[in-house]
Amino acid sequence: MTGTRWLSADEQRSWRAYLAATKLLAAQLERELQRSKGFSHAYYDILVRLSEAPDRRLRMSDLADAADSSRSRLSHAVSRLEELGWVVRETCASDRRGAYANLTDAGFAALVDAAPSHVESVRTHLFDPLTPEDARRLGEICEKVVVALREHCPAEQPDGAQPDGARPGGTEPVPAGSAA
Amino acid sequence: MTGTRWLSADEQRSWRAYLAATKLLAAQLERELQRSKGFSHAYYDILVRLSEAPDRRLRMSDLADAADSSRSRLSHAVSRLEELGWVVRETCASDRRGAYANLTDAGFAALVDAAPSHVESVRTHLFDPLTPEDARRLGEICEKVVVALREHCPAEQPDGAQPDGARPGGTEPVPAGSAA
DNA sequence: TAAGTAATGTTCAACGCTCAACTACCAACG
DNA sequence: CGTTGGTAGTTGAGCGTTGAACATTACTTA
Numbered sequence: 001m002t003g004t005r006w007l008s009a010d011e012q013r014s015w016r017a018y019l020a021a022t023k024l025l026a027a028q029l030e031r032e033l034q035r036s037k038g039f040s041h042a043y044y045d046i047l048v049r050l051s052e053a054p055d056r057r058l059r060m061s062d063l064a065d066a067a068d069s070s071r072s073r074l075s076h077a078v079s080r081l082e083e084l085g086w087v088v089r090e091t092c093a094s095d096r097r098g099a100y101a102n103l104t105d106a107g108f109a110a111l112v113d114a115a116p117s118h119v120e121s122v123r124t125h126l127f128d129p130l131t132p133e134d135a136r137r138l139g140e141i142c143e144k145v146v147v148a149l150r151e152h153c154p155a156e157q158p159d160g161a162q163p164d165g166a167r168p169g170g171t172e173p174v175p176a177g178s179a180a
Numbered sequence: 181m182t183g184t185r186w187l188s189a190d191e192q193r194s195w196r197a198y199l200a201a202t203k204l205l206a207a208q209l210e211r212e213l214q215r216s217k218g219f220s221h222a223y224y225d226i227l228v229r230l231s232e233a234p235d236r237r238l239r240m241s242d243l244a245d246a247a248d249s250s251r252s253r254l255s256h257a258v259s260r261l262e263e264l265g266w267v268v269r270e271t272c273a274s275d276r277r278g279a280y281a282n283l284t285d286a287g288f289a290a291l292v293d294a295a296p297s298h299v300e301s302v303r304t305h306l307f308d309p310l311t312p313e314d315a316r317r318l319g320e321i322c323e324k325v326v327v328a329l330r331e332h333c334p335a336e337q338p339d340g341a342q343p344d345g346a347r348p349g350g351t352e353p354v355p356a357g358s359a360a
Numbered sequence: 361t362a363a364g365t366a367a368t369g370t371t372c373a374a375c376g377c378t379c380a381a382c383t384a385c386c387a388a389c390g
Numbered sequence: 391c392g393t394t395g396g397t398a399g400t401t402g403a404g405c406g407t408t409g410a411a412c413a414t415t416a417c418t419t420a
Contacts (some may be wrong), residue, residue, distance in 0.1 A: 004296040005303050010312075014319025015302060019225075021322035022202045023248050024329045042376085045199075060399060068203050073377060075400055080376090097385045097398040116184040122195060123185050129328035132190075134321050139194025141314050142201035148309035149204045222406085240369060253407060255370055260406090277368040277415045 032121045037114040047111040050103035057102040086110055212301045217294040227291040230283035237282040266290055
């Protein structure tokens with residue numbers, strides 16, 4: 001009864017490195033963003049998704065999917081962003097259960113303000129230590145993992161976002177669209 | 181004044197894939213471990229580190245470093261593990277400020293019980309979608325990132341663990357040492 | 361030995377996340 | 391219509407993390 005497919009020595013080493021890298025990198029980016037701009041990466045991510053959406057607004061569910069977040073978490077987070085004046089909710093006319101989250105000018109400004117230092121953090125701690133080839137491969141590998149995860153749990157995840165893997169949109173820098 | 185080194189289109193794509201993959205994978209592993217065994221990956225990690233240590237015990241600080249955890253978080257976590265009967269604290273004779281965390285037989289048994297399904301999760305969601313070559317490269321890339329992060333923040337991190345990057349030890353399977 | 365500095369570990373308050381209700385609404389079917 | 395089932399989003403309790411403050415003990419230097 002030893003059906004377990006244990007990890008090989010190489011796999012274990014990769015796995016440990018993965019665990020350490022992801023944990024340390026996330027903690028470092030969080031710390032730098034928190035110290036320089038006073039808000040979390042979770043907020044940043046929400047602001048980015050909204051900034052990229054048409055009219056800078058998104059249905060709550062779509063925003064949750066875009067940010068790989070649970071609906072509950074998103075609802076709480078949007079409430080806090082509303083208190084900051086960075087997002088406002090708006091009820092949906094066509095489906096009265098629904099709600100839009102709108103990015104305000106102040107929210108957009110906060111994103112514009114935070115982006116440069118955050119991008120610099122990402123570059124410093126992730127891309128600078130890697131060769132361009134490494135970076136490209138990391139992306140490919142992660143895309144494979146994402147595809148597998150999205151199709152592997154069709155009923156467990158917050159929702160079944162299509163396994164795109166190739167969304168355009170600029171992550172860090174502020175996307176197209178005029179400020180203010 | 182536009183000193184920001186923005187991400188290229190390729191870099192952005194890699195970065196987004198990285199963000200999605202790490203978030204989804206962590207959530208999936210957490211969910212499966214939680215549902216099948218009822219405890220978190222944070223606990224699992226602590227149990228693993230303790231199980232690998234001589235006499236299955238470690239100073240709190242060393243354990244915090246090994247698990248890439250803050251002292252505060254570790255202290256809380258160990259308290260909870262103590263309530264489960266999986267770890268016991270012991271005051272250190274040679275340094276009376278210090279404390280050891282000892283893995284109990286029950287704690288070791290819990291790890292032995294959880295390991296197979298957890299390893300299966302890791303394999304299913306990470307290694308199965310990848311080629312062996314991918315897995316090897318992922319490990320190399322992560323090791324580079326870890327090295328950079330560890331040397332880049334000598335005064336900010338919980339502690340200054342030496343930039344090893346090549347610790348042996350078996351991660352998932354239960355390491356050498358007799359059970360019970 | 362006394363004073364100053366550093367390290368270990370715990371505790372507390374604030375905050376965010378999770379999970380399970382819960383409200384409100386839509387849509388289909390009889 | 392009225393019912394049933396499913397969807398959108400919110401809420402609240404419980405729990406874990408964070409970061410700072412704290413007590414205690416060790417080390418270093420005069």
